[in-house]
Amino acid sequence: MNPPAVTIAPDEPAQIRARLDALGLNGIFDVHTHFLPTRMLDKVWAYFDAVGPFTGRPWPIAYRHSEEERLRVLRGLGVRRFSALTYPHKAGMAAWLNEWGAEFAADKPDCLHSATFFPEPGAGDYVREAIEAGARIFKAHVQVGDYDPGSPLLDPVWEELSQSRTPLVIHAGHGPAPGRFTGPAGIEALLQRYPDLVLIVAHMGLPDYGRFLDMVEKYDGVHLDTTMAFTAFTEESAPFPAAELPRLGALGDRVLFGSDFPNIPYPYLEAVDAVLGLGLGDQWARGxxxxxxxxLFGSWRSLDL
Structure with missing residues (x-):
């Protein structure tokens, strides 16, 4: 049985538009959204519906629509730029997902060409090929993939990403449930070896917010994304420490908005309001x-935002 449906206000786009107008923004740049091949997305949704061990609580999918409708809804919410993050859970999937990602982004100028990888022979080669084909952002999911970021099989990947300075969204924190290789220690060790990596730590690294803020201070390529952080849903289990708010404010130019659309258990508006509700100022919120x-994504600066 599916979890109860999420109630979304019919004027949600207008409410978000009002908030953006107040900030002087034409739209949102969401670095953490998911578009997947249909059969893969169906399995992801079935996992959430079954309250899998990585979630441990009811997790209704707020935007359970067809691909065409999800694109329409996301754009209608004021999102002008977004990603299509994919991630494999076993070897032999990443190259295929990269082909799919390239095809998905080819006719969508508002979508960052997204790619991924897995610790397997040849990973460095297909990562290089994806970059050469125009990939702008990569995704790694240490928890779902159940792999050590320090695996020697990933050394060629880190070399390619480090040299090209291609941003990587990496889910490496212990939340919502720890894995064998999650946590800040693995990323700290990785950055010691590859200090030029451009990392976007998903979910602010929850629940180890402070340790990941330390990395932002130490390495100029480390960023955080706000995906699910600060919302009531997340604050119940992994509240952001009030004592860290001044530091978060000071590091604001390295914080990026992410939503996890469409797989969120609350309206998109709540993610926007969670960021605004921190009270760190209009300039911080615009950033x-x-x-x-x-x-961060450079040439996109000349577009209509």
Whole structure:
């Protein structure tokens, strides 16, 4: 049985538009959204519906629509730039997902060409090929993939990403449930070896917010994304420490907005309001919702935002 449906206000796009207008923004740059091959997305949704061990609580999918409808809804919410993050859970999937990602982004100029990898022979080769084909962002999921970021099989991948300075969204924190290789220690060790990596730590690294903020301070390529952080859903189990808010404010140019659309158990508006509700100022909010990502992805700065 599916979890209860999420109630979404019919005027949600207008409410988000009002918030953006107040900030002087034309739209949102969302670095953490998921578009997947249909059969893979169906399995992901079935996992959430079954309250899998990585979630441990009811997790209704707020935007359970067809691909065409999800694109329409996301754009209608004011999202002008977004990603299509895929991630494999076993060897032999990543190259195929990269082909799918390239095809998906080819006719969608508002979508970052997204790619992924897995610790397996040849990973460095297909990562290089994806970059050469135009990939702008990669995704790694240490928890789902159940792999050590320090695996020698990934050394060629880190070399390619480090040299090209291609941003990587990496889910490496212990939340929502720890894995064998999750946590800040593995990323700290990785950055000691590859200090030029451009990492976007998903979910602010929850629940180890402070340790990941330390990495942002130490390495200029480390960023955080706000995906699910600060919302009531997450604050119940992994509250962001109030004592860290001043530091978060000071590091605001390295914080990017992420939503996890469509797989969130609450309206998109709540993710936007969670960021605004921190009270860190309009300039900080403008950076998080759009400007920081636009700067990170360089040539996108000249577009209509």
């Amino acid at each position: 998080v919702l759009h400007d920081n990502a636009a700067r």
